[in-house]
Amino acid sequence: MAQTMYEKIWQRHLVDQIGEDVLLYIDRHLIHEVTSPQAFSGLQEKGRKVRRPDKTFATMDHSISTRSLAIDACGPANQLQLQTLMKNCEENNIQLFPIGHEKQGIVHVIGPELGLILPGMTVVCGDSHTATHGAFGALAFGIGTSQVEHVLATQTLKQGKAKTMLVNVSGKLANGVTAKDIILAIIGKIGHAGATGYVIEYAGSAIEALSMEERMTICNMSIEAGAKAGLVAPDQTTFDYIEGREFAPTGETWEKAVEDWKTLVSDANAEFDTVVELNGNDIAPQVTWGTNPGQVAAIDQTVPSPTDFNDHVEQGSAEKALTYMDLQPGQAISDITVNNVFIGSCTNSRIEDLRSAAAIAKQGKVADNVTAIVVPGSAKVKLQAEQEQLDKIFIEAGFEWRLPGCSMCLGMNDDILKPGDRCASTSNRNFEGRQGRGARTHLVSPAMAAAAALNGRFVDVRKFEDA
Amino acid sequence: MAGFEKLTSNAVPLDSANVDTDQIIPKQFLTAVTRAGFGKHLFHDWRYLDLHEQEPNPEFVLNKPQHQGAEILLARENFGCGSSREHAPWSLTDYGFKAIIANSFADIFYGNCMNNQLLPIALSSEQMDAIFSAVESDANTQICVDLKQQTVTCGDATFNFEIAEHHKHNMILGLDTIGQTMQSGDAIDQYETTISDWYQ
Numbered sequence: 135m136a137q138t139m140y141e142k143i144w145q146r147h148l149v150d151q152i153g154e155d156v157l158l159y160i161d162r163h164l165i166h167e168v169t170s171p172q173a174f175s176g177l178q179e180k181g182r183k184v185r186r187p188d189k190t191f192a193t194m195d196h197s198i199s200t201r202s203l204a205i206d207a208c209g210p211a212n213q214l215q216l217q218t219l220m221k222n223c224e225e226n227n228i229q230l231f232p233i234g235h236e237k238q239g240i241v242h243v244i245g246p247e248l249g250l251i252l253p254g255m256t257v258v259c260g261d262s263h264t265a266t267h268g269a270f271g272a273l274a275f276g277i278g279t280s281q282v283e284h285v286l287a288t289q290t291l292k293q294g295k296a297k298t299m300l301v302n303v304s305g306k307l308a309n310g311v312t313a314k315d316i317i318l319a320i321i322g323k324i325g326h327a328g329a330t331g332y333v334i335e336y337a338g339s340a341i342e343a344l345s346m347e348e349r350m351t352i353c354n355m356s357i358e359a360g361a362k363a364g365l366v367a368p369d370q371t372t373f374d375y376i377e378g379r380e381f382a383p384t385g386e387t388w389e390k391a392v393e394d395w396k397t398l399v400s401d402a403n404a405e406f407d408t409v410v411e412l413n414g415n416d417i418a419p420q421v422t423w424g425t426n427p428g429q430v431a432a433i434d435q436t437v438p439s440p441t442d443f444n445d446h447v448e449q450g451s452a453e454k455a456l457t458y459m460d461l462q463p464g465q466a467i468s469d470i471t472v473n474n475v476f477i478g479s480c481t482n483s484r485i486e487d488l489r490s491a492a493a494i495a496k497q498g499k500v501a502d503n504v505t506a507i508v509v510p511g512s513a514k515v516k517l518q519a520e521q522e523q524l525d526k527i528f529i530e531a532g533f534e535w536r537l538p539g540c541s542m543c544l545g546m547n548d549d550i551l552k553p554g555d556r557c558a559s560t561s562n563r564n565f566e567g568r569q570g571r572g573a574r575t576h577l578v579s580p581a582m583a584a585a586a587a588l589n590g591r592f593v594d595v596r597k598f599e600d601a
Numbered sequence: 602m603a604g605f606e607k608l609t610s611n612a613v614p615l616d617s618a619n620v621d622t623d624q625i626i627p628k629q630f631l632t633a634v635t636r637a638g639f640g641k642h643l644f645h646d647w648r649y650l651d652l653h654e655q656e657p658n659p660e661f662v663l664n665k666p667q668h669q670g671a672e673i674l675l676a677r678e679n680f681g682c683g684s685s686r687e688h689a690p691w692s693l694t695d696y697g698f699k700a701i702i703a704n705s706f707a708d709i710f711y712g713n714c715m716n717n718q719l720l721p722i723a724l725s726s727e728q729m730d731a732i733f734s735a736v737e738s739d740a741n742t743q744i745c746v747d748l749k750q751q752t753v754t755c756g757d758a759t760f761n762f763e764i765a766e767h768h769k770h771n772m773i774l775g776l777d778t779i780g781q782t783m784q785s786g787d788a789i790d791q792y793e794t795t796i797s798d799w800y801q
């Protein structure tokens with residue numbers, strides 16, 4: 135029978151059936167300081183060991199400073215959490231990339247960067263944006279801390295099968311329109327919970343044309359549509375990206391692996407439970423206006439009115455969102471002013487993101503009333519950007535150039551907004567209070583964020599040179 | 602963990618859709634390294650007028666005197682969306698909730714609840730409307746959840762709900778799922794001998 139990529143990967147990982155449960159083998163486990171401490175203490179209480187420390191890798195990203203490499207830079211609670219991770223990794227023989235390490239960075243940036251993520255793998259992490267790794271044709275999803283403990287102890291997880299959704303993006307993107315705009319447009323179309331219970335496969339000419347970094351941006355935000363995971367079929371772009379990376383297979387093993395990975399793609403006549411179609415030619419730069427990522431409009435549109443929605447739940451959400459965001463129905467998106475800009479996060483902090491933001495940044499200066507920060511996703515991205523002198527462009531234009539980490543995406547450190555602040559952010563969540571209590575977040579692409587920094591309001595990047 | 606069979610309690614009606622885990626427990630409380638004590642921070646931004654949790658917001662439903670002591674939380678569509686933080690169910694159970702009845706749940710949150718003996722029950726919007734209006738007109742309305750029968754009873758109405766067999770089984774017995782999986786040790790050993798070289 136014809137199978138989807140999801141079904142193929144699923145089947146390859148079946149270990150056992152316990153009653154109704156399916157036990158799935160996990161090939162790669164990534165951990166960080168925030169969602170792992172209680173998993174390790176759980177193991178210890180029961181006297182259990184980590185089954186396969188060689189398949190787990192750890193980094194520090196969420197609660198670290200982006201101004202200082204000192205472990206105590208963000209106070210004693212953060213420090214204790216970081217030290218707990220160090221102790222747990224040491225005692226259990228798990229490789230850790232701590233603050234200051236050349237391989238440290240946001241967990242979803244370093245995994246692919248180091249070649250730890252390969253097509254056909256199952257990948258988990260106590261973090262919802264694990265979906266990022268689906269860009270490689272790996273079945274990657276976020277889990278809770280109890281499941282982190284389960285994977286540490288058994289290298290497996292109990293799972294139920296998800297439904298499948300094909301999102302087909304045809305056509306070609308206009309200049310200045312990015313992967314971030316595609317995924318925001320998809321979420322705008324299907325809704326913030328539109329893919330709950332599904333694994334999405336992204337396909338079509340506009341997806342095939344994307345680089346690996348752009349595919350990661352798309353898969354990253356699958357969770358913002360409610361999906362369990364996102365997938366893109368592995369192709370030559372995928373293989374070229376992985377080949378030669380530190381943990382990637384080499385020589386004859388590499389050749390055999392590539393042959394195998396080519397068979398992972400969905401069969402031509404495979405059936406999906408749902409199919410969604412978008413035309414890439416129609417997608418304009420996107421800006422969220424509300425407090426969930428599905429509340430989004432194009433830069434040349436206006437803020438909607440709650441009465442524009444038929445569904446009473448969406449009406450209620452829109453009303454609440456407009457109050458929190460202090461926006462009026464009918465207001466032009468390009469009239470919204472910002473006083474903060476954040477370029478970073480596991481969605482948009484890779485080298486291509488920084489290049490695209492720098493191409494805009496070099497065309498002006500950050501507006502007087504705006505504070506703008508650029509936070510590279512990893513130590514490697516930071517180094518690469520500095521070799522390309524992107525840091526100089528940003529600093530020259532008035533942006534702050536920071537150390538790698540999650541930073542203002544969630545503000546577990548001191549990168550946090552004040553009540554009433556309004557931020558153009560390249561991150562993935564515009565929830566109430568996400569970047570600081572009472573602060574307002576608008577999700578955009580790196581180029582749109584840089585353009586907002588220069589103008590103090592949202593502008594259409596398609597009007598810039600080299601957008 | 603203690604098993605779950607039946608629960609009868611009044612409920613807190615949180616009439617909001619898309620309640621995300623950042624709302625349930627904001628980031629500043631995620632630095633803890635234990636599972637205990639999250640209940641006092643539950644719904645922090647909505648529940649308190651100040652950052653130090655000294656001034657409860659009298660308008661927020663959890664603070665209303667008539668809803669104190671409730672072990673059931675009512676909510677709307679897509680409850681628990683966003684971050685995978687298990688601190689969300691930890692804060693709900695530490696506060697005293699044992700079940701959440703809502704129109705729908707986000708996937709990761711749903712699974713996290715199951716691992717913490719917090720029963721998530723999804724009902725249709727008509728059924729939710731009925732329960733919300735019963736509780737809003739009389740805060741003392743007792744709701745009875747029967748996991749074995751898979752029913753929720755509110756006043757004269759009884760609604761059936763769905764739950765996967767393995768979730769039901771584990772929840773009723775309060776099972777340690779890791780211990781259960783470890784009994785499949787041989788199957789895992791066997792599987793590991795079949796893994797392709799490039800994944801080693």
Ligand code: SF4
Nearest residue numbers: 263479480540543544
């Ligand atoms: S950058 Fe933001 S979304 Fe990504 S892992 Fe860090 S906190 Fe989570």
